[in-house]
Amino acid sequence: MRRLRLLVKGLLYSIGVLLMLLLIGFSYLYIVAQVDPPDITDRSAENLRRREVSPGFFTLGPNWFRKSRSGLYELYVEGNDFERGVINGKLTGELVRRQEDHFAAQIEKMIPSSFYRHFLKYFIGWFNRKLPAQVKEEYKREIYGISLSASDKYGYIGKPYQRLLNYHAAHDIGHALQSMALVGCTSFATWDGHSADSNLIIGRNFDFYVGDKFAEDKIVAFMKPANGYGYMTVTWGGFTGAVSGMNEKGLTVTINAAKTAMPSGSATPVSLVAREILQYAADIKEALAIANSRHMFVSESFLVGSAADNKAVVIEKTPDSLDVYDPHRNYIICANHFQSPKMLHSPANEQQMKESASPYRYERVEALLQQAQQNTVRQTVAILRDYKGNGGTDIGLGNEKAINQLIAHHSIVFEPKKRRVWVSTAPWQLGPFRCYDLNKVFSLRGMQVDQEIADSSLTIPADSLLFSPRFADFERFRSYRQRLLDGGHVAPDSIVTSNPTYYHSYVLAGQEARYRKDYTAALAYYRKALTLEIATAQEKKAIEKAIADCLKLSEEK
Known part of the structure; x- marks a missing residue:
């Protein structure tokens, strides 16, 4: 006791x-x-x-x-x-x-x-x-x-x-926590012989989704x-930070996340570095000096365009180092992997290129730019709206390998020398792009009468996809996906028919069939998913594991 x-x-x-x-x-x-x-x-x-x-x-x-x-x-x-x-x-x-x-x-x-x-x-x-x-x-x-x-x-x-x-650090923390399954932005620029009027044109999709x-x-x-x-x-x-912007000198900044390790503590948020560049840089040299002066805890690419230089470069920055990617040609592309000599062959970047959707999107942009040798603002918008795979293949709506993943917070196009910017309207980048002239807007200082400040004569119309039966099906797919996320259930065949060329439709259908203990059907859905264009290596491994689990469960049944 x-x-x-x-x-x-x-x-x-x-x-x-x-x-x-x-x-x-x-x-x-x-x-x-x-x-x-x-x-x-x-x-x-x-x-x-x-x-x-x-x-x-x-x-x-x-x-x-x-x-x-x-x-x-x-x-x-x-x-x-x-x-x-x-x-x-x-x-x-x-x-x-x-x-x-x-x-x-x-x-x-x-x-x-x-x-x-x-x-x-x-x-x-x-x-x-x-x-x-x-x-x-x-x-x-x-x-x-x-x-x-x-x-x-x-x-x-x-x-x-x-x-x-x-x-203001939410982007950085979310980027670090999701580094293994990065959802990526796409940006690019053309100038000189690759632009119809030789002027710099920059386009970007900001694929940051928080509902x-x-x-x-x-x-x-x-x-x-x-x-x-x-x-x-x-x-x-x-x-107050910046993710996409242009200043009165025609200097533009957009940010693209890159592969990063889990940081041990905070540093200057990426968006505030971009904001400082917008507020205080007039050309690429000054932008580089600001980026070099700030310590960040995640890896990021800054696509910087400059009217003064009539070109764009990518400033690639990690918590430990910085380098500049200058293609020495008349166009540049930025996805979610590094390209500069110092960063290209780093272990993290090589893993990113091997396992993520970033190189695939990069190749698709490059192919479309080759088709648009004399690029224009309208062609730039068309590229940002592109939802197809390499070679024009159908990889399903919402695929992370597409330039247009149908999740963008916004899409934007800049003409720095003319101080013009086009901003997308809902949904995503499918609605009309509205044009703003910075010189005209800043001259309205003290506006006391309500008026439209966008130049309606330069509006780029909505994408035809928006009015198609396929888009209605995609909206149905999104409602099904949300219902599943909320703990509800949907008939597997209904999920598949709403977006039949998208691998993730079959993954969701497989999960629903498995919930119903129909392992034969679940295996068929998962195996079909493997035949389609899967976004990342991590997702492919998850599907293969689901198949192995279903085989084991069907044997035990």
């Missing part, structure tokens, strides 16, 4: 020590996760009030915000850092709060357990504990200004400033900072 009491006592002591260590650990995480806002001397901007001039059109001094007939929101903001942030937040406050609602809802779908969500909060807080030291004071003050308009209902995640600052709702409220933002150059970006509420 005495021995049993000692055993119980020892067990209780061990449990107490463990609980104390957990308490100390969570207390430490809580303390280091706290981020104090920057000190602001002049807070007079907080007293400013927006004015609704007409329904949906808001002004605040010379700044304005509206929703165009195309469905795109349009924003103009000027001033110093904190003032810009405050004004941005006051004008777009509804979108700032709605965007966070969409983001939080998607996180809840991905991580249903509230315990794990809270754990993730502390993990991200710890991971980003040094983030403020990696962000320019100017950008911290701007983000803080916007955060004053953020929602109060996400206090369990953190205070508004801390949340918005961390959201359908997240992409609904796109903002075409025109910013006129007190320091640096005026620039435009396609963005969303509460986000």
Whole structure:
């Protein structure tokens, strides 16, 4: 009995020590996760009030915000850092709060357990504990200004400033966590003899997907900072970084994720490096100097186009090194693998080229550019909309190997010398592309009357796919896929007929047949999937494992 009491006592002591260590650990995480806002001397901007001039059109001094007939929101903001942030937040406050609602809802779908969500909060807080030291004071003050308009209902995640600052690293963290199954963007440029008028043309698909709702409220933002150059970006509420943009000097930046190892801590978010280039670089040399001055914790490609240089290069950057890919020809392509001498043969890049969809998309762009020897803006849009495989094969709608994966947050085309930019409208890049002239938009400073600012004479019409029976079938496929993700069920044959040339249709059908314990049918679906164009080596291995599991289950039955 005495021995049993000692055993119980020892067990209780061990449990107490463990609980104390957990308490100390969570207390430490809580303390280091706290981020104090920057000190602001002049807070007079907080007293400013927006004015609704007409329904949906808001002004605040010379700044304005509206929703165009195309469905795109349009924003103009000027001033110093904190003032810009405050004004941005006051004008777009509804979108700032709605965007966070969409983001939080998607996180809840991905991580249903509230315990794990809270754990993730502390993990991200710890991971980003040094983030403020990696962000320019100017950008911290701007983000803080916007955060004053953020929602109060996400206090369990953190205070508004801390949340918005961390959201700027969401692309990087998501990129690192999904590095093994990277969803990739595609961009390219032509100039001199490969462009019909010899001028630089740049096109890109931003395939960043955080649910359908997240992409609904796109903002075409025109910013006129007190320091640096005026620039435009396609963005969303509460986000001050840049993923696609052009400045008043005709300098463009777009970002493409590359293979990266799991980082050990935070650094400057990629989007803020791109933003700094837009705001302070007038040519490729200056863009390179800024990129070289910043430390990042993921690997990224920056496609930089320059009106001054009438060419584009790719700045390839990892946490440890930097190199420039200059093809020394009149076109350039950027997918999700590195091409520069220093980066090309790195183990991570070679793995990426071997196992991902990136080289396949690269080859498809190259083939289409060879067909468009005298490239134009319209041809650039046509390439960005291309959903076929190499050789024009049918690889199913939504395949990651396609240039157009039908998940893009936005698609964009630049003509830097003319300061023109075309932005896609929903859905994805299939709706009309609206043209904005930076010179004209910046000359509207102080616009007090609601008006369309896009040049309707340069609109590129919607893609014909949008009105086809095939697109209706694809929408049906997406609804089936969502139903399955939500825990529902769909007849396997219905899934297949909705997108019959897409390998993933058969994977989903196989999963449903397996759920019904119809292993013969499941095997047939999985084997059919193997005969189609599979996006990644990882997915092929998963299908082969599913076949092996079904064979084992059918034998046991």
